[in-house]
Structure formats: structure tokens, C-alpha cells
Amino acid sequence: MEAVWKDSTSVKGRDYVDALVAAGFAKEEMQVTDDTTSIGDPADSVQFSVRVGAECLVGQVGPSVPTPTSLVMPGLAEGKCLVGKTRSIDW
Template sequence: MPVHLVRKLTAVAALAVASLSLAACSTLGIDSGPGPTETESTAATASPEATFVPGGGAEENKAYFDKTLQALLDANPDAGSHEMVNALTDAGFDKAQMEVTFDKTSVDLDADFVIVSVKMPDDMCLIGQTGTKGYASTVGAPMKSTGKCQIGVTQDIDW
């Protein structure tokens, strides 16, 4: 592969990772000022009695989304994108409405975090992130320009 093409692909990949990182920070409310931390807000909503509300919106299903992903991560802290998507699908979420980031970077290193999202019937997004600092989640609006829950390139969910 020509060197200029490798450099261009590397720059595009770095930009995509930076965009995802910024989107995750912005979407997950990092550095948003006073208020509960993501861990506290997730723990408060991930109640054991949380159940799936078919046809329900993001806020209605956030506790169940958190409960599902937290149970997966408690059982397997190294769970990746496929396991996260499978757990949410098994729990009743619509796989066709999901997006998930890659487990590996463009240079085949382990990703620092994996983000999975589900666009819910109320046109809001449930977004969960796991990484070196643990699990966090939020509800957010889709991107106006694309209608998607995440910015950048996500992997095809074809399994």
C-alpha cells in the first residue's frame, strides 16, 4: 500500500477516534459540572426490579438497559462489542436499531472503550460505554445530521 494512502487512512482513523471520544464525553456528560457522577446515576437507575417496556422510550428502558449491560460486565469484565449487542438483543432490544464501536483500533490495539447504543421508539438513544474506568450510560438525542446515535464509523452488526 502506498505510504501516502497509509498516512491518509491513519489520519482518518485518528479523526474518527477523536470524534468518538469527544462525542462520548459530550454525550455522557463528562465535565458537565456539578451533579451526580455517571457511576452514581447508573447505579441509581440500574435497579434489580427493572424490566423491559416493549415499545417504550429510552427513559422508560434505561434502568433495564443498565441492568442488562452491568450484569454482562459483572460476569465478564472483558466483554466486547459482540457480547454487548447479544446481551441487549437477548434482553429484547431491537438489534436493527443498535450501533456499536469496534473492539480494536485501526492499528489493531485494544480500544480504550466500547460504546453501544440503541435508538428507541421515542427517537431517543440509549448509550452505554464500558472501558478502563468502568461502565456509564446516558439517554441522548440522535445526531441531527445523520439520525444516528453515534458519531463516526461503527461496525456492521451482521451476526
């Protein structure tokens, strides 16, 4: 996450998902929010997560976040990490 942000200050969820895959995390255990708002503007921040056992690594980046942030949290009962609408990871 830090390397992606440092190299490009990217607010594209795919960049972070791809970096997590490259680090050895399972893509099928990930979630990511949309890069754009409902009216097509760039998102103020993007959240991404990866489920590892009963826990989730959750990250957030974007202009509204002073610095990339990540933390480990308990996973949700239904097996996910993020609450609300997320985009398909179909690449």
C-alpha cells in the first residue's frame, strides 16, 4: 500500500488489489470500493480489504485521507470485511 501510494498517489482500487495479490494475498478474499462517485467524479477515498482467517486487513487511501491507513480488524460474520457496496474484482 505504501509503495503504491508513494510511487503514484493512486486512488485506483485496482492498483492496491494488484499490489496485495503480488504480495501473496488471495484475490478472491478481497473487496474494494468504487474509484468514482455515483455521478462519475473521482472518489475522495478508496477502501480495500483482504480476509485472512477470521481477520481483515483494511486499507484506505485518497485525497480526503492525510496518509494511507491500514489496520487489522475482526472479519464480519458473513465472511466479508467491508460494509456497504463494493465493486467486482473481475480482472
